Amino acid sequence: MVAFSALPAVALLLGVVQAIYPDGHWEKSTEITPENADAFVKEHVDAGRTLIIRAIPQVGNGDCLKQAPAWNQVISDWAANDNVVFGDLHIKKNRVVDIHGQKQRWGYKGWPTIRYFNKETGYGGDRYVQKTRHAMSHELSAEFNYLHDFVEEVVSA
Numbered sequence: 001m002v003a004f005s006a007l008p009a010v011a012l013l014l015g016v017v018q019a020i021y022p023d024g025h026w027e028k029s030t031e032i033t034p035e036n037a038d039a040f041v042k043e044h045v046d047a048g049r050t051l052i053i054r055a056i057p058q059v060g061n062g063d064c065l066k067q068a069p070a071w072n073q074v075i076s077d078w079a080a081n082d083n084v085v086f087g088d089l090h091i092k093k094n095r096v097v098d099i100h101g102q103k104q105r106w107g108y109k110g111w112p113t114i115r116y117f118n119k120e121t122g123y124g125g126d127r128y129v130q131k132t133r134h135a136m137s138h139e140l141s142a143e144f145n146y147l148h149d150f151v152e153e154v155v156s157a
Contacts, residue, residue: 021088022072025072025075028075028076028079028086030085030086030088031087031088031089031090031094032053032087032088032089032094032096033094033096034094034095037096037099038100038123041100041123041125042123044085044117045117045118045119045121045122048083049082049083049084049085049118050083050084050116050117050118050154050155051085051086051087051116051117051118051125052084052085052087052114052115053086053088053089053114053117053125054071054086054087054088054089054112054113055088055089055090055091055104055106055113055114055115056089056090056091056111056112057092057106058090058091058092061111062137063112063135063136063137064111064112064137066137066138066141067136067137067140067141069141069142070140070142070148071112071140073148074147077148078151078155081155083155089106091106099117099125100123100124102123102124102125104125105127111137112136112140113127113128114127114128114147114150115127115128116128116154118154128140128150131146132144132146
C-alpha cells in the first residue's frame with residue numbers, strides 16, 4: 001500500500017497563492033467581496049481617487065499567474081500615490097456580479113479582467129481596453145508596459 005501525502009499538493013498551492021498574492025500584497029491592495037464592493041467603490045470615487053480592480057477566476061488560473069508579477073509591480077510602484085487604490089477580486093470565492101446595481105463583465109476579453117472606477121466613470125466603472133492582439137494575460141504581463149501606462153492614464157484622467 002502506498003501512503004499518500006498531501007504535503008506536495010499543499011506546497012504547490014501555497015506557491016501559486018504566493019505568486020498571485022506575494023508577501024505584503026494585502027497592505028497595498030484590498031480584497032473585494034460582495035460585502036464591501038459597493039461601499040469601497042463609493043468611498044474612493046467620492047473622494048476623487050481612482051480604484052483599479054484586477055479580477056481573476058481562481059487562484060490557479062494560468063493566465064493570471066503569468067500576469068501576476070506585472071500587477072504586483074504596478075501596485076508597488078503606485079503604493080505611495082494617494083490618488084490611486086487597488087483591489088483584487090477572486091471570482092470563484094467572492095461572486096461580485098454588480099456594483100451599485102450595474103452589472104460588471106468580469107472575464108470579458110480574457111483573464112485577468114482589469115476595471116477602474118473614478119469620477120469620470122462613476123460607480124459603474126469601465127474596463128481596460130485591450131491594445132494588441134495578444135492574450136490579455138500576455139498584454140498585461142511584465143514583458144510590456146501597458147498595465148503601468150494604463151494606471152498612469154486613468155489616474156491622471
